Amino acid sequence: MPGFTDLHIHAPQWPQAGLALDRPLQEWLNTYTFPLEAKFKDLAYAEKVYRNLISELLANGTTTGLFFGSVDTDANLVLAKICAQLGQRAFIGKVAMDNPEQTPDFYRDNSSKEALDETKRFIEEVLKLQKTNSADITPVITPRFVPSCTDETLDGLGKLAAKYDLPVQTHCSESIWEDQYAIERFHKRDAQVLEQFGLLTDKTVLAHGTQLTDGDLELLRNKQTALAHCPISNVYFGNNVMRVKDAHDKNVKVGLGTDISGGFSPSIYRNMQQAIMSSQTLQDETNQNTRLTAANVFYLATVGGALALHLKTGRIKASFKADLQIVQDQYYELSSNHPQEIFERLIYHTNKENIKQVYVSGKLVHDNMGENNGK
Amino acid sequence: MPGFTDLHIHAPQWPQAGLALDRPLQEWLNTYTFPLEAKFKDLAYAEKVYRNLISELLANGTTTGLFFGSVDTDANLVLAKICAQLGQRAFIGKVAMDNPEQTPDFYRDNSSKEALDETKRFIEEVLKLQKTNSADITPVITPRFVPSCTDETLDGLGKLAAKYDLPVQTHCSESIWEDQYAIERFHKRDAQVLEQFGLLTDKTVLAHGTQLTDGDLELLRNKQTALAHCPISNVYFGNNVMRVKDAHDKNVKVGLGTDISGGFSPSIYRNMQQAIMSSQTLQDETNQNTRLTAANVFYLATVGGALALHLKTGRIKASFKADLQIVQDQYYELSSNHPQEIFERLIYHTNKENIKQVYVSGKLVHDNMGENNGK
Numbered sequence: 001m002p003g004f005t006d007l008h009i010h011a012p013q014w015p016q017a018g019l020a021l022d023r024p025l026q027e028w029l030n031t032y033t034f035p036l037e038a039k040f041k042d043l044a045y046a047e048k049v050y051r052n053l054i055s056e057l058l059a060n061g062t063t064t065g066l067f068f069g070s071v072d073t074d075a076n077l078v079l080a081k082i083c084a085q086l087g088q089r090a091f092i093g094k095v096a097m098d099n100p101e102q103t104p105d106f107y108r109d110n111s112s113k114e115a116l117d118e119t120k121r122f123i124e125e126v127l128k129l130q131k132t133n134s135a136d137i138t139p140v141i142t143p144r145f146v147p148s149c150t151d152e153t154l155d156g157l158g159k160l161a162a163k164y165d166l167p168v169q170t171h172c173s174e175s176i177w178e179d180q181y182a183i184e185r186f187h188k189r190d191a192q193v194l195e196q197f198g199l200l201t202d203k204t205v206l207a208h209g210t211q212l213t214d215g216d217l218e219l220l221r222n223k224q225t226a227l228a229h230c231p232i233s234n235v236y237f238g239n240n241v242m243r244v245k246d247a248h249d250k251n252v253k254v255g256l257g258t259d260i261s262g263g264f265s266p267s268i269y270r271n272m273q274q275a276i277m278s279s280q281t282l283q284d285e286t287n288q289n290t291r292l293t294a295a296n297v298f299y300l301a302t303v304g305g306a307l308a309l310h311l312k313t314g315r316i317k318a319s320f321k322a323d324l325q326i327v328q329d330q331y332y333e334l335s336s337n338h339p340q341e342i343f344e345r346l347i348y349h350t351n352k353e354n355i356k357q358v359y360v361s362g363k364l365v366h367d368n369m370g371e372n373n374g375k
Numbered sequence: 376m377p378g379f380t381d382l383h384i385h386a387p388q389w390p391q392a393g394l395a396l397d398r399p400l401q402e403w404l405n406t407y408t409f410p411l412e413a414k415f416k417d418l419a420y421a422e423k424v425y426r427n428l429i430s431e432l433l434a435n436g437t438t439t440g441l442f443f444g445s446v447d448t449d450a451n452l453v454l455a456k457i458c459a460q461l462g463q464r465a466f467i468g469k470v471a472m473d474n475p476e477q478t479p480d481f482y483r484d485n486s487s488k489e490a491l492d493e494t495k496r497f498i499e500e501v502l503k504l505q506k507t508n509s510a511d512i513t514p515v516i517t518p519r520f521v522p523s524c525t526d527e528t529l530d531g532l533g534k535l536a537a538k539y540d541l542p543v544q545t546h547c548s549e550s551i552w553e554d555q556y557a558i559e560r561f562h563k564r565d566a567q568v569l570e571q572f573g574l575l576t577d578k579t580v581l582a583h584g585t586q587l588t589d590g591d592l593e594l595l596r597n598k599q600t601a602l603a604h605c606p607i608s609n610v611y612f613g614n615n616v617m618r619v620k621d622a623h624d625k626n627v628k629v630g631l632g633t634d635i636s637g638g639f640s641p642s643i644y645r646n647m648q649q650a651i652m653s654s655q656t657l658q659d660e661t662n663q664n665t666r667l668t669a670a671n672v673f674y675l676a677t678v679g680g681a682l683a684l685h686l687k688t689g690r691i692k693a694s695f696k697a698d699l700q701i702v703q704d705q706y707y708e709l710s711s712n713h714p715q716e717i718f719e720r721l722i723y724h725t726n727k728e729n730i731k732q733v734y735v736s737g738k739l740v741h742d743n744m745g746e747n748n749g750k
Contacts, residue, residue: 331427344393344394349393
């Protein structure tokens with residue numbers, strides 16, 4: 001099968017995946033998440049965690065990842081180097097967050113100037129890394145989300161995105177709180193604020209969007225901005241289910257994200273399953289046309305993710321990159337094995353252990369054939 | 376950790392786990408499920424499927440299972456023998472379904488007499504099996520659900536449950552349709568119909584209960600009847616989330632079930648995760664006290680299941696049976712490893728591959744230590 005694209009990963013949150021998910025969002029962020037991200041100033045810790053995370057993503061069939069790093073540029077460069085070493089195609093952003101009203105004093109950019117200078121330094125260093133070892137790593141403009149940033153930083157990041165012609169990633173309308181925050185501070189919708197600062201482009205990926213209105217979706221369609229649907233995370237923090245079918249029908253690009261660690265699982269398979277299940281619950285509440293099939297969510301995980309990042313991946317086809325996963329159908333002998341049955345079984349039953357090999361651009365990046373054939 | 380109890384498994388549906396879940400319930404039953412269950416007349420097929428299923432359940436840490444078989448007694452005896460051979464503690468029922476209005480002509484008991492005679496034959500054969508090789512297998516009175524059975528069969532099954540002092544399992548108020556069916560046919564609630572026929576005892580386990588009223592819960596409490604919460608299945612077919620906290624607060628016994636194959640996963644871990652997530656969505660709709668923690672769902676999977684079946688399992692404690700699973704915390708080196716963190720990681724991240732050994736009554740029934748230590 002094609003490898004998967006994960007459009008939303010907070011790399012430094014990996015050590016807490018699955019922890020404290022029964023706490024309210026503000027407590028989860030302030031007590032657990034921000035102190036954890038702050039630890040990545042320790043580059044040895046960053047090295048240990050990022051090596052484990054990238055190995056795990058590759059082992060789960062994720063060939064392309066779009067990553068939020070932490071505030072610290074050097075830790076983000078560690079992540080970039082590990083992706084290059086292990087062969088993960090990666091889009092990585094230094095997180096910008098400088099608004100003292102919405103960030104803790106132990107974990108923020110100390111000024112708008114620092115946020116922008118460090119973003120620029122990260123971009124330049126990654127562009128160097130690209131040249132030196134032909135790594136497939138792209139820097140990404142990454143305001144954490146509107147509340148975390150001052151106007152100056154949002155404005156400066158929009159200008160950097162234009163100057164370097166780079167992708168942008170941020171959160172948008174993830175929760176009722178975030179949706180309302182934008183209206184109170186800017187008297188605009190969250191997506192309109194991003195547009196105002198030049199952060200809503202055809203290379204932008206917005207995580208979540210559970211609260212998006214029809215007007216928001218029209219704006220995204222016009223800007224050709226993509227959405228990262230993170231179905232597991234949204235159950236905990238989204239206050240709603242993202243309307244994937246609506247967005248797709250309105251020609252908005254949509255892919256899938258794990259949202260490590262708002263979502264606990266590093267597996268896009270798990271998120272495909274949850275996307276189906278969440279769409280099912282949406283159906284009961286509003287209308288009969290929300291339900292996603294196994295084929296629909298497979299599209300999101302492959303073609304959808306590739307379109308969001310302007311990649312020729314996600315299909316097994318001439319002229320496309322050879323991003324592949326070799327997957328074992330563990331229950332092959334039990335049933336009649338029509339292609340549709342095999343397909344649905346792979347979507348619903350594939351765990352890490354059934355993914356035998358993973359290739360990025362034709363290069364073998366994960367191999368667990370040996371363990372099971374006695375080699 | 377203690378082994379898990381799975382309170383609701385349709386053994387013959389295992390080959391279709393994860394298939395056709397985007398179809399409406401009636402199509403799913405008539406086009407896929409009933410023809411599949413009918414195939415188990417072929418005992419060689421039964422042998423192949425049941426051996427695969429029981430190995431899979433043990434590998435996932437399920438030490439006790441409560442099983443619906445199929446209509447065919449001999450195929451159910453194959454299941455009983457395989458459970459005995461592989462060391463699965465099992466409660467198994469021959470499915471009774473003889474109402475021609477609600478069952479297909481190719482798959483039903485041909486009369487009430489046949490349903491009751493075959494149930495009796497199954498009971499007697501399993502009681503013999505218990506004596507001959509001290510297998511921990513218990514026969515269970517199993518009307519498929521109220522709509523599938525004639526009054527004569529419901530009445531006769533109630534009498535058999537009393538005569539042999541056996542557990543009872545069936546579905547109850549799983550969907551809006553089932554809930555309404557009982558009212559139309561009997562002018563009573565689904566649970567009250569079961570009570571009327573002597574099928575609501577302190578040894579009864581009712582699957583689903585997504586539509587239960589406060590009055591129903593009070594009836595179950597008075598009868599000391601248990602509920603099998605099947606959170607994955609309910610997303611597809613339940614039309615609602617079962618009110619686990621309400622039931623527990625009202626002193627109704629509750630455990631967990633995979634509902635293979637209304638639920639696609641054979642893993643109780645997956646169902647614990649979904650129970651947490653489903654409880655989270657219930658919270659948004661009704662009140663603030665529905666949310667289940669990791670500790671809550673672990674209780675359901677261990678102590679809750681054991682209480683439902685009157686077993687001394689589910690705890691690691693003197694005088695309790697040694698039903699155990701040895702589980703590897705695969706991310707131990709990444710975090711601070713407070714006991715609560717280790718516990719939540721195990722609940723959220725354990726796959727089959729991390730379950731190293733499983734014991735039932737002190738006997739090793741699953742071992743994958745060898746594969747990973749080079750033996």
